Amino acid sequence: MAQEKKAVEAITPINEDFARWYTDIVTKAELVDYSSVRGCVILRPYGYAIWENIQKILDGMFKKLGHENVYMPMFIPESLLQKEKDHVEGFAPEVAWVTHGGEEELTERLCVRPTSETLFCDHYAHIIQSYRDLPKLYNQWCSVVRWEKTTRPFLRTREFLWQEGHTMHETAEEAIHETEQMLECYREFCEDYLMIPVITGKKTDSEKFAGAEATYTIEAMMHDGRALQSGTSHYFGDGFAKAFEIMFTDRENKLRYPHQTSWGVSTRLIGAIIMSHGDDNGLILPPAVAPIQAIVVPIAQHKEGVIDAAQSLCDRLKAAGIRANIDVSENSPGWKFAQYEMKGVPVRVEIGPRDIENGNCVLVRRDNGEKVTVSLENVEQSVKDTLDALAHNIYRMAKENMEKRTVDCHTFEELEEAVNNSLGFYRAMWCGDEACEDTLKDKLGIGSRCMPFEQEHLSDTCVCCGKPAKAMVIWGKQY
Amino acid sequence: MAQEKKAVEAITPINEDFARWYTDIVTKAELVDYSSVRGCVILRPYGYAIWENIQKILDGMFKKLGHENVYMPMFIPESLLQKEKDHVEGFAPEVAWVTHGGEEELTERLCVRPTSETLFCDHYAHIIQSYRDLPKLYNQWCSVVRWEKTTRPFLRTREFLWQEGHTMHETAEEAIHETEQMLECYREFCEDYLMIPVITGKKTDSEKFAGAEATYTIEAMMHDGRALQSGTSHYFGDGFAKAFEIMFTDRENKLRYPHQTSWGVSTRLIGAIIMSHGDDNGLILPPAVAPIQAIVVPIAQHKEGVIDAAQSLCDRLKAAGIRANIDVSENSPGWKFAQYEMKGVPVRVEIGPRDIENGNCVLVRRDNGEKVTVSLENVEQSVKDTLDALAHNIYRMAKENMEKRTVDCHTFEELEEAVNNSLGFYRAMWCGDEACEDTLKDKLGIGSRCMPFEQEHLSDTCVCCGKPAKAMVIWGKQY
Numbered sequence: 001m002a003q004e005k006k007a008v009e010a011i012t013p014i015n016e017d018f019a020r021w022y023t024d025i026v027t028k029a030e031l032v033d034y035s036s037v038r039g040c041v042i043l044r045p046y047g048y049a050i051w052e053n054i055q056k057i058l059d060g061m062f063k064k065l066g067h068e069n070v071y072m073p074m075f076i077p078e079s080l081l082q083k084e085k086d087h088v089e090g091f092a093p094e095v096a097w098v099t100h101g102g103e104e105e106l107t108e109r110l111c112v113r114p115t116s117e118t119l120f121c122d123h124y125a126h127i128i129q130s131y132r133d134l135p136k137l138y139n140q141w142c143s144v145v146r147w148e149k150t151t152r153p154f155l156r157t158r159e160f161l162w163q164e165g166h167t168m169h170e171t172a173e174e175a176i177h178e179t180e181q182m183l184e185c186y187r188e189f190c191e192d193y194l195m196i197p198v199i200t201g202k203k204t205d206s207e208k209f210a211g212a213e214a215t216y217t218i219e220a221m222m223h224d225g226r227a228l229q230s231g232t233s234h235y236f237g238d239g240f241a242k243a244f245e246i247m248f249t250d251r252e253n254k255l256r257y258p259h260q261t262s263w264g265v266s267t268r269l270i271g272a273i274i275m276s277h278g279d280d281n282g283l284i285l286p287p288a289v290a291p292i293q294a295i296v297v298p299i300a301q302h303k304e305g306v307i308d309a310a311q312s313l314c315d316r317l318k319a320a321g322i323r324a325n326i327d328v329s330e331n332s333p334g335w336k337f338a339q340y341e342m343k344g345v346p347v348r349v350e351i352g353p354r355d356i357e358n359g360n361c362v363l364v365r366r367d368n369g370e371k372v373t374v375s376l377e378n379v380e381q382s383v384k385d386t387l388d389a390l391a392h393n394i395y396r397m398a399k400e401n402m403e404k405r406t407v408d409c410h411t412f413e414e415l416e417e418a419v420n421n422s423l424g425f426y427r428a429m430w431c432g433d434e435a436c437e438d439t440l441k442d443k444l445g446i447g448s449r450c451m452p453f454e455q456e457h458l459s460d461t462c463v464c465c466g467k468p469a470k471a472m473v474i475w476g477k478q479y
Numbered sequence: 480m481a482q483e484k485k486a487v488e489a490i491t492p493i494n495e496d497f498a499r500w501y502t503d504i505v506t507k508a509e510l511v512d513y514s515s516v517r518g519c520v521i522l523r524p525y526g527y528a529i530w531e532n533i534q535k536i537l538d539g540m541f542k543k544l545g546h547e548n549v550y551m552p553m554f555i556p557e558s559l560l561q562k563e564k565d566h567v568e569g570f571a572p573e574v575a576w577v578t579h580g581g582e583e584e585l586t587e588r589l590c591v592r593p594t595s596e597t598l599f600c601d602h603y604a605h606i607i608q609s610y611r612d613l614p615k616l617y618n619q620w621c622s623v624v625r626w627e628k629t630t631r632p633f634l635r636t637r638e639f640l641w642q643e644g645h646t647m648h649e650t651a652e653e654a655i656h657e658t659e660q661m662l663e664c665y666r667e668f669c670e671d672y673l674m675i676p677v678i679t680g681k682k683t684d685s686e687k688f689a690g691a692e693a694t695y696t697i698e699a700m701m702h703d704g705r706a707l708q709s710g711t712s713h714y715f716g717d718g719f720a721k722a723f724e725i726m727f728t729d730r731e732n733k734l735r736y737p738h739q740t741s742w743g744v745s746t747r748l749i750g751a752i753i754m755s756h757g758d759d760n761g762l763i764l765p766p767a768v769a770p771i772q773a774i775v776v777p778i779a780q781h782k783e784g785v786i787d788a789a790q791s792l793c794d795r796l797k798a799a800g801i802r803a804n805i806d807v808s809e810n811s812p813g814w815k816f817a818q819y820e821m822k823g824v825p826v827r828v829e830i831g832p833r834d835i836e837n838g839n840c841v842l843v844r845r846d847n848g849e850k851v852t853v854s855l856e857n858v859e860q861s862v863k864d865t866l867d868a869l870a871h872n873i874y875r876m877a878k879e880n881m882e883k884r885t886v887d888c889h890t891f892e893e894l895e896e897a898v899n900n901s902l903g904f905y906r907a908m909w910c911g912d913e914a915c916e917d918t919l920k921d922k923l924g925i926g927s928r929c930m931p932f933e934q935e936h937l938s939d940t941c942v943c944c945g946k947p948a949k950a951m952v953i954w955g956k957q958y
Binding site for chain 2 (some may be wrong): 033035036037040041042043044045048049051052068069070071072073074075076077080092093094095096097098099100101102103110112119122123126127138142143145147158159161
């Protein structure tokens with residue numbers, strides 16, 4: 001017990017060393033453990049339960065939009081990966097290769113999927129013949145592997161869990177609509193369920209997905225001002241369809257190529273939750289995905305009737321659809337408080353002899369520590385209201401952080417000063433030339449995060465080269 | 480349309496060539512497609528939806544028993560796989576090896592998990608210190624890879640989806656109880672949800688899991704009389720714990736090794752469903768896991784009001800919690816009937832102008848083709864009753880098949896005759912010697928499926944060598 005108490009105290013303060021604070025959280029809140037495979041982590045029950053809640057909500061949203069789940073093999077023959085030129089160039093340098101099955105060397109190497117466009121296209125070539133077969137709206141939940149050099153739990157690991165949607169459509173318009181619709185789905189999920197404000201926009205050509213015509217993105221700002229690309233949606237045109245010879249007979253009985261999209265979010269979202277909402281006491285979980293929404297802690301539990309009252313309170317909350325739990329262990333209330341704060345449980349419910357006498361209990365909010373005494377009579381509604389209030393408040397705080405750290409820059413000098421002043425989003429005009437992106441990366445260490453859908457005309461000229469501007473870009477440092 | 484109609488007709492009759500019948504079903508019912516990776520299949524939406532239903536039910540059962548889900552990396556370093564001697568001997572010949580990450584050769588080969596005992600043990604060594612940390616009741620849903628030579632969809636593929644439970648306990652008794660409890664959980668799931676009767680028992684030493692002290696199994700009999708091992712539960716004692724140096728301080732403050740179990744079922748269960756219940760018209764799905772439980776087919780749908788009435792009927796069934804669907808495509812009713820029979824939809828609901836006039840609809844059962852006209856008034860209950868009746872009947876038929884094909888054999892000659900007469904389960908006594916198992920495999924081509932928990936004393940001597948018998952064994956040919 002003493003050891004665990006110390007563990008709780010041992011978190012690095014968030015504003016002292018954000019990277020160490022992050023690492024402390026992921027291990028001390030028991031989200032992950034490091035594995036024997038460098039760059040791969042173990043998702044522990046508490047971390048995996050967050051992912052299960054994310055899956056459940058997103059899967060429901062996908063299915064409501066008509067998508068169906070499938071499962072593709074995890075291996076891609078080298079020749080299949082090579083079919084689309086840009087795609088293989090983007091991914092080949094970072095894939096894991098299987099060369100032996102049992103004792104035998106394979107005649108063709110297989111890579112462990114880094115993403116599954118090639119596998120889906122191979123399948124679509126079998127099953128798409130007529131416009132009647134379209135659209136195909138498929139998704140899969142699986143893990144993918146990218147042989148990254150530097151890794152960090154949730155943000156960048158060699159293997160990670162995700163979903164990848166892959167769809168095929170009769171027309172470009174339909175496919176573009178799907179690309180936009182799924183980005184909007186991700187935006188809604190991040191803002192309304194994870195309570196993380198995001199910027200929606202389009203990636204510049206240099207930042208788009210290998211093989212895509214256009215990549216749309218949701219970009220979130222973490223507590224320290226860095227950007228986290230939290231979900232992407234790609235429009236492929238008919239590039240892969242041509243490479244994989246996928247053709248269909250259209251309504252005029254002519255052979256045509258279908259148009260394609262793909263879109264994905266991953267366990268990286270858990271990293272986004274941690275870095276958007278956490279504080280010096282640990283994690284703060286948005287109620288929609290919190291494995292435990294309310295933890296009941298009995299006070300003076302050795303006294304007669306306390307545990308019974310706490311248990312029946314917990315049962316009532318559960319019956320009302322709240323993910324409630326109770327801790328009747330021998331640890332002290334203080335230790336329990338610290339423990340569930342570390343784990344980011346949104347609401348703590350305290351109940352002791354005096355509360356029972358008065359027909360009350362105490363609700364303590366994780367985000368601001370606010371304590372209120374409420375009547376047991378309609379405690380279910382009080383807890384629900386508190387969860388809602390917390391959700392709105394953590395969204396508001398994250399939004400405030402983003403707004404505070406977003407600066408409009410009209411000249412290179414302004415941009416340079418802003419970058420030197422603090423981490424954040426820098427809004428500035430761009431000529432559309434990749435050379436300017438390279439220059440800003442080299443000189444200021446910032447990259448183009450996206451061209452937001454909500455464009456503003458900040459000035460006539462590119463912040464970097466002074467040539468006529470084509471678009472407003474959000475620049476920043478990213479995870 | 481003509482082409483699809485032909486596809487439906489093209490099934491091989493079940494009693495003509497069972498293997499071809501099986502292959503026809505898995506492709507024509509659109510459960511799988513073959514992939515570019517030999518031995519790996521694609522789970523198509525209809526096949527994957529069955530798996531999702533299986534997952535949902537089993538996951539609920541596991542969680543009710545206190546299990547938590549986690550996710551382990553898919554790679555196992557070679558040195559980790561080698562820690563438990565029997566285990567590596569069993570699995571090393573059939574694993575896929577990753578040797579390169581990107582352009583670089585790895586310093587240590589990684590195998591793609593064939594099963595994850597070693598990964599769980601590696602993690603347990605980090606997190607188990609005290610008896611307070613026990614039991615650990617973990618499970619994961621993932622895919623595993625075994626480099627099989629001959630493969631068949633669902634029954635044996637190089638990659639397959641499964642769940643693997645891995646638990647750690649203070650005492651041998653607790654671990655053995657867990658092993659038995661999870662086997663019982665599998666039995667209940669197979670019999671009460673998949674409607675497949677199973678035999679529960681213990682594997683002989685030669686058939687047990689690599690590294691286990693004891694393996695328990697549920698064995699089902701397929702339509703053709705062959706056995707399908709449908710789920711296994713293993714007791715490991717403290718063998719892995721010793722190999723991985725997992726120790727905990729017990730209640731007397733002494734250091735001890737914990738006791739371990741693992742248990743798993745896979746997409747093989749879908750193969751079991753197909754081969755237990757299917758017939759000449761295609762698949763027959765148990766209602767509990769059928770993606771579509773009732774398909775509404777409008778008759779003379781061009782007539783006014785028919786599609787509306789069919790749609791509102793479908794909506795009512797959905798509102799009552801039945802997984803209902805409607806087919807208003809331009810295909811003929813006859814084509815639709817054949818299509819949904821092929822896909823094994825338990826109940827077809829026909830509704831045409833005359834039915835509407837009379838306030839009726841027609842329910843057609845997939846298992847026996849029985850047609851009944853029912854009132855629309857409480858059609859929800861009628862459909863539910865029909866689903867129940869079908870479920871009980873397909874269980875009864877599978878049970879009858881198993882009983883009919885199970886023969887007691889007291890002598891080698893009786894056994895030989897039974898094997899020559901027909902495929903099935905042969906119950907016979909065994910001395911406990913592996914040599915006799917080898918002899919029966921060589922001479923009669925049968926193996927020991929299990930030593931059933933329900934033992935009978937058929938004779939005093941081993942059916943093979945004539946020495947004193949130790950146990951009754953179920954022998955048979957297996958998939």
